[in-house]
Amino acid sequence: MKNLTEMLKGVLEGVVLQKIQTGETYGYEITRYLNELGFDDIVEGTVYTILVRIEKKGLVEVEKKKSELGPARKFYTLNAKGKQELNDFWLRWSFLEKKMNEIKEQRDV
Amino acid sequence: MKNLTEMLKGVLEGVVLQKIQTGETYGYEITRYLNELGFDDIVEGTVYTILVRIEKKGLVEVEKKKSELGPARKFYTLNAKGKQELNDFWLRWSFLEKKMNEIKEQRDV
DNA sequence: TTTCACTACCTCGTAATACTATATAGTATT
DNA sequence: AATACTATATAGTATTACGAGGTAGTGAAA
Numbered sequence: 074m075k076n077l078t079e080m081l082k083g084v085l086e087g088v089v090l091q092k093i094q095t096g097e098t099y100g101y102e103i104t105r106y107l108n109e110l111g112f113d114d115i116v117e118g119t120v121y122t123i124l125v126r127i128e129k130k131g132l133v134e135v136e137k138k139k140s141e142l143g144p145a146r147k148f149y150t151l152n153a154k155g156k157q158e159l160n161d162f163w164l165r166w167s168f169l170e171k172k173m174n175e176i177k178e179q180r181d182v
Numbered sequence: 183m184k185n186l187t188e189m190l191k192g193v194l195e196g197v198v199l200q201k202i203q204t205g206e207t208y209g210y211e212i213t214r215y216l217n218e219l220g221f222d223d224i225v226e227g228t229v230y231t232i233l234v235r236i237e238k239k240g241l242v243e244v245e246k247k248k249s250e251l252g253p254a255r256k257f258y259t260l261n262a263k264g265k266q267e268l269n270d271f272w273l274r275w276s277f278l279e280k281k282m283n284e285i286k287e288q289r290d291v
Numbered sequence: 292t293t294t295c296a297c298t299a300c301c302t303c304g305t306a307a308t309a310c311t312a313t314a315t316a317g318t319a320t321t
Numbered sequence: 322a323a324t325a326c327t328a329t330a331t332a333g334t335a336t337t338a339c340g341a342g343g344t345a346g347t348g349a350a351a
Contacts, residue, residue: 074277076270079307082337083188084278088285095288101299111281119338121301126337143298144346161185163289166282168183169193172220173275176197179204180272188336191308210328228309230330235308252327253317 074111085115087162089123090151093133094159099146100124124149132158183220194224196271198232199260202242203268208255209233233258241267 092103100120107115124147127133132155136148151159201212209229216224233256236242241264245257260268 074274077192077274077278078338079192080274080278082191082308083186084282085338088282091285091288099299100301110284111277114339116339116341117300118302118340118342122338125301140298140346142347144300144344146299163286165183165186165189166286168220169186169189170279170282173193173197173279175219176200177272177275179200187309191337194309208328209330223310225310226329227311227313227331230328231309234330249317249327251318253315253329255328 074113077112077114081112081115084166085119086123086127087159087166089120090127090132090155090159090162093149094151094156097148097150099148101146127155130154130158183222186221186223190221193275194228195232195236196268196275198229199236199241199264199268199271202258203260203265206257206259208257210255236264239263239267 088107089103092098092106098106100117103124104115104117104120107120124133128135128149132151133149134152136150137145138148140146197216198212201207201215207215209226212233213224213226213229216229233242237244237258241261242258243261245259246254247257249255
């Protein structure tokens with residue numbers, strides 16, 4: 074999907090938090106997940122930026138583990154604050170989704 | 183709704199375009215509309231920057247008309263390019279909404 | 292053994308966008 | 322005269338995703 078960049082602002086971080094909550098994961102894997110999901114244009118740089126940010130915000134715990142395939146991986150897990158933030162994120166999303174549907178209905182009026 | 187700012191990026195412009203398509207309107211009225219809809223924190227400055235932007239992009243026609251209540255109003259209407267852009271906007275939104283629902287379903291898995 | 296592919300992380304600079312704050316001005320009411 | 326409401330405008334700021342590049346480990350092919 075083209076021109077999605079601006080629409081992803083304020084959304085992508087929540088998606089990453091959700092992915093982490095679903096199960097311990099790391100940057101490279103998150104990028105692959107997003108690409109497979111259909112967010113083709115999301116590159117590693119974008120994901121790492123988000124990971125640095127959520128770590129600075131204190132939303133995650135980080136653990137470095139060796140990989141058999143390459144360099145060590147940095148695994149992320151949500152802490153209490155991260156779970157709270159994820160919950161708030163979905164509340165924001167639901168609000169927006171509801172409002173957008175109200176607006177959308179005027180489309181063919 | 184708090185902390186909605188980032189999530190509105192890439193969305194608000196589309197909402198404004200939709201409002202204009204629904205019927206000839208102007209900045210002050212658009213701001214009131216958004217506030218009534220539940221986007222309480224959106225102020226006039228935000229709307230006017232969007233209006234300047236979509237005019238520069240050539241998505242709208244502008245007509246100045248006198249008002250009985252105050253200074254003259256600048257009325258906006260969508261042109262062909264604006265209608266195309268609005269259509270593209272809803273396609274982007276639908277894509278994102280669909281993907282977000284897929285992601286959201288993992289929440290309680 | 293060296294070259295390539297894949298895995299994996301990191302960071303600087305840029306563009307786009309919403310918001311803050313402030314200014315200007317017309318009309319009506321008190 | 323002062324206030325409230327209507328109405329437009331813009332310069333500066335913060336946040337965010339992205340582009341472009343760099344570093345490094347492992348294993349397979351050349």
